[in-house]
Amino acid sequence: MKLTADYHTHTRYSHGKSSVLENAIWAKDQGLKEIAITDHGFSHPAFGLRKGKINPLKQDCKKASLITGVKVYTGIESNLTSINGDVDLKPKYYDDFEVFLVGIHKLIVYKLGSYFNFSFPTLFCSTFNVKPSNALVKRTTKALINAIKKNPIDMITHVNFCSFCDPVEVVKAAADYGTYIEISAKKEHVTDEQLYLMGQTGARFLLSSDAHKFSKVGDVSLAVNKLSKIDFPLEKIDNIDGRLPDFRFKNFKEKSL
Numbered sequence: 001m002k003l004t005a006d007y008h009t010h011t012r013y014s015h016g017k018s019s020v021l022e023n024a025i026w027a028k029d030q031g032l033k034e035i036a037i038t039d040h041g042f043s044h045p046a047f048g049l050r051k052g053k054i055n056p057l058k059q060d061c062k063k064a065s066l067i068t069g070v071k072v073y074t075g076i077e078s079n080l081t082s083i084n085g086d087v088d089l090k091p092k093y094y095d096d097f098e099v100f101l102v103g104i105h106k107l108i109v110y111k112l113g114s115y116f117n118f119s120f121p122t123l124f125c126s127t128f129n130v131k132p133s134n135a136l137v138k139r140t141t142k143a144l145i146n147a148i149k150k151n152p153i154d155m156i157t158h159v160n161f162c163s164f165c166d167p168v169e170v171v172k173a174a175a176d177y178g179t180y181i182e183i184s185a186k187k188e189h190v191t192d193e194q195l196y197l198m199g200q201t202g203a204r205f206l207l208s209s210d211a212h213k214f215s216k217v218g219d220v221s222l223a224v225n226k227l228s229k230i231d232f233p234l235e236k237i238d239n240i241d242g243r244l245p246d247f248r249f250k251n252f253k254e255k256s257l
């Protein structure tokens, strides 16, 4: 299995340690054709991309593409901000970005109701290793499905990392709407059994590094090891062995013109 592209990488525009160009140069050395710079969404108080940095980020991505020959997309890893499926990339910013990821993250500014019945119990259970209630799992599952329905999301990142949903139900919704599911190589986020069952749905997948420094761009070894242990249909992964994905966000914007 050879990685074609890595659509989840961070830079110093949020809490990565490297520049856009450093990520792109390393990607070229790894033989990647494309990468996306997907720094954290605006509602993260400490690490979120600042709105005033959108234009410099876009320029850096363009320059890095020209210098390296690797296509460098301007992306974002937007945050889920409510149990209704709201996220912090709003349509007025759609023109600024080319790749639209969404994930659940800690310490995000949530709407009040979502804070008490979603964000706080999720943080509590993940921090103290407490089994989540069925109600919390249902709420999280519904929140992600709502997000997929309401927003033209390219990929849901690290399902069930520090959060608790029914991943198979989320993956089925993603399949219906043309949203990819990430198999993250940064952290273990689903069990082998869950990953196997996710692979039995109609969904499509992308492997990504979630690199926070340049030397991790394109490093998906943790995910490759995991996949090798189960009978996962590799033909459903659209960024390996020369394949490139068909992104929902791009298609959505083209149709809206």
Ligand SMILES: [Zn+2]
Residues within 6 Å of the ligand: 077, 103, 105, 157, 158
């Ligand atoms: Zn993330």
Ligand SMILES: [Zn+2]
Residues within 6 Å of the ligand: 008, 010, 077, 157, 210
């Ligand atoms: Zn990330």
